Amino acid sequence: MMRRKKDSVTVMVLCLLFLFSWVFPGTSFASNISESQLQEIQQQWQSSIHALNEVNCSSCHIDEKSKAFRAKPTEVSCKSCHEYSTDTFLLGKHGIRTLEGLSPLSPTMAHLPMKKSALDKQMNCNSCHNVHTVNTYQASVDSCLSCHNDTHSLNYKNSPHAQIVADIGVLPRPDSKSVTCATCHLPREVSGDGVLVNHNNTYTLKPRDRMVKEVCMNCHGLEHAYNSIFDDELVEANFAHPPSLELPTFKLVRDLEKKRSSQQTQ
Ligand code: HEC
Ligand code: HEC
Ligand code: HEC
Ligand code: HEC
Ligand code: HEC
Ligand code: HEC
Known part of the structure; x- marks a missing residue:
């Protein structure tokens, strides 16, 4: 039974490969894609x-309704199965232009420093995901650094957080003990269906301390997290060392505690 299913899938893939290369010779898809590239895509997918x-x-x-062939599917094709990822993507800085019907966000529009090699890119699901492997490990750091080129982003690789990722090694999904760019900027959310990723990359930045509760406190204490998040130099260094900031609120609370406990022992 299983065996037959696998066979029929293989037959279908071969048919599609055939379709792609012969039935649509007029599309840019067919004229740019070689037989070996198609084979590679097929292997990645498999x-x-x-x-x-x-x-x-x-x-x-293939478009579900019209049955039209799409050489380069967009987020619309993903949305039928990944509604939460798509909806949250469209609400953040990365996706909001697409939601508003404008041309997609591109590094040419940025005020933050971007890699020169990324200037012709356009933001979509495939900017971070290899849509044929859908391996999320590469999407979590390497994809970000293919565009982002500011000091904070570049410093990540020297941080203890990156060291944890390196120590754990390559898995299909980053381990829950690791801290990638996505851990802080596209946080995981536990839902009835398992773990979903909130793709709104603005969500944990505004207000800035939202990240403390949503992310840092899974691993660090409240005080360490607050002192780190509001330490601009440490953010720039991508949390490469302990915070030097001591927010006065925490000192006040501690002094109060001390006073109270000494009163109690008297
Ligand atoms: C999860 C959805 C998804 C699946 C499954 C998928 N593709 Fe794709 N494919 C895409 C998207 C999205 C793009 C556009 C990527 C881009 O623009 O860089 C694409 C691009 C391509 C391209 C390159 C188009 C070009 O002109 O650059 C080829 C060829 C291709 N797919 C073939 C296949 C084959 C063959 C299979 C099955 C073995 C397959 N795809 C399965 C989503 C998918
Ligand atoms: C027909 C339904 C369908 C479509 C269309 C689809 N996916 Fe998926 N996708 C799935 C299923 C099923 C899984 C398995 C994991 C799960 O249960 O969510 C999955 C998993 C994933 C994962 C997680 C991989 C992992 O290691 O956990 C990513 C990333 C992903 N899809 C991206 C995309 C993107 C990007 C597109 C559009 C280009 C797309 N998918 C289109 C059904 C779909
Ligand atoms: C295709 C290029 C590209 C990729 C890939 C990319 N980004 Fe971005 N990102 C941008 C651009 C462009 C902006 C807007 C910058 C600006 O306006 O100055 C942006 C903005 C941001 C912002 C600021 C959001 C805000 O509301 O101000 C964060 C945070 C961010 N990206 C994180 C990430 C992370 C994390 C990844 C990887 C998981 C990633 N980006 C992948 C291009 C990219
Ligand atoms: C431990 C959490 C954490 C990690 C890991 C992390 N960041 Fe950030 N990131 C932050 C915080 C906090 C800010 C600053 C928020 C602020 O200034 O309001 C920030 C700011 C940013 C901004 C600038 C937003 C703006 O508008 O100025 C970008 C872009 C960004 N991060 C990308 C990345 C990328 C790319 C990576 C991985 C290479 C990464 N970050 C890793 C926490 C993190
Ligand atoms: C800025 C980079 C980036 C963009 C753009 C992006 N993703 Fe993701 N996505 C990731 C990363 C990184 C993960 C894994 C994060 C983790 O597990 O910690 C992920 C995880 C996922 C997952 C698995 C978890 C889940 O929520 O089911 C799916 C499905 C997914 N993405 C679909 C999409 C779709 C659909 C789009 C376009 C609407 C998209 N992604 C756009 C970076 C991105
Ligand atoms: C998945 C767990 C995890 C998450 C989430 C996490 N960290 Fe960490 N962080 C660690 C570990 C483990 C280390 C390295 C060991 C250590 O020194 O505590 C570390 C180290 C650090 C350091 C530097 C070293 C030190 O001794 O203080 C800072 C600063 C830091 N984290 C801040 C943050 C901030 C701010 C956030 C949220 C934006 C955050 N971390 C999210 C696990 C995490």
Whole structure:
């Protein structure tokens, strides 16, 4: 039974490969893509979690309603199965232009420093995800650094957080003990369906201390987290050392505690 299912999937993939290369010779898709590139895509897909779940070439490349062929599917094709990722993506800085029907965000529009090699990119699901492997490890840091080029971003690789990721090593999904760019900027949320990723990259920045509760306090104490988040130099260094800031509120609270406990012992 399983065996037959696998065979029929393989047949379908071969048919689509055939379709892609011969039925649409007029599309830019067919003229730019070589047989070996198609084979590579097919192999990437075959070992992906999508293939395991029978999400096939046609799931993304054929429009459900009109049955039209799409050479380069957009977030619309993902949304039918990943509503939460898509909706949250569209609400953050990365996706809001698309939501508003403007051209997608591009590094050319940025005021933050961006890699020169990224200037012709446009923001979509495939800017971070290799849509054929859908491996989220590469999406969590390497994809970000293909565009972002500011000091904070570049300093990440020298931080203890990056060291944890390196020590754990490459898994299909970053381990929950690791801290990637995405841990802080696209936080995981536990829901009825398991763990979903909030793709709104503005959410944990505004207000700034939202990140403390949503992210840091999974691992650090309140005081360490607050003192770190409001220490501008430490943010710039991407948390490469302990905070030097001591927010006065915490000192006040501690002094009060001391006073109270000494009164109690008297
Ligand atoms: C999860 C959805 C999804 C699945 C499944 C999928 N693709 Fe794609 N594919 C995309 C997206 C999105 C793009 C556009 C990527 C881009 O613009 O960089 C794409 C791009 C491509 C391209 C390159 C188009 C170009 O002109 O650069 C080819 C070829 C391709 N897919 C073939 C396939 C084949 C063959 C399969 C099945 C083995 C497959 N895809 C499965 C989403 C998917
Ligand atoms: C037909 C439904 C369907 C479509 C369309 C689809 N996916 Fe998926 N996707 C799934 C399923 C099922 C899983 C398996 C994990 C799960 O249960 O959520 C998955 C998993 C993923 C994962 C997680 C991989 C991991 O290691 O956990 C990513 C990332 C992903 N998809 C991205 C995309 C993107 C990007 C698109 C559009 C280009 C897309 N998907 C289109 C059904 C779909
Ligand atoms: C295709 C290029 C590209 C990729 C890939 C990318 N970004 Fe961005 N990102 C941008 C651009 C462009 C902006 C807007 C910058 C500006 O306006 O100055 C931005 C803005 C941001 C902001 C600021 C949000 C705000 O509301 O001000 C954060 C945080 C961010 N990105 C984090 C990430 C993370 C984390 C990743 C990887 C998981 C990532 N980005 C991947 C291009 C990219
Ligand atoms: C431990 C959490 C953490 C990690 C890891 C982290 N960041 Fe940040 N990031 C922050 C905080 C906090 C800020 C500052 C928020 C502020 O200034 O209001 C910030 C700011 C930013 C901004 C600037 C937003 C703006 O408008 O000025 C970008 C872009 C960004 N991060 C990208 C990245 C990228 C890319 C990585 C990985 C290479 C990364 N961050 C890793 C916590 C983190
Ligand atoms: C800025 C980079 C970036 C963009 C853009 C992006 N993703 Fe993701 N996505 C990630 C990262 C990183 C993870 C894994 C984070 C983690 O597990 O800590 C992820 C995880 C996922 C997952 C698995 C977790 C879940 O919530 O089910 C799905 C599905 C997914 N993305 C779909 C999408 C879709 C659909 C789009 C476009 C609407 C998209 N992503 C755009 C970086 C991105
Ligand atoms: C998944 C767990 C985890 C999360 C989430 C996390 N960290 Fe960390 N962080 C660690 C570990 C582990 C270390 C390295 C060991 C140590 O020195 O405590 C570390 C180190 C640090 C350091 C530098 C070293 C030190 O001794 O203080 C700072 C600063 C820091 N984290 C701040 C933050 C901030 C701010 C956040 C939220 C934006 C955050 N971390 C989120 C686990 C985490």
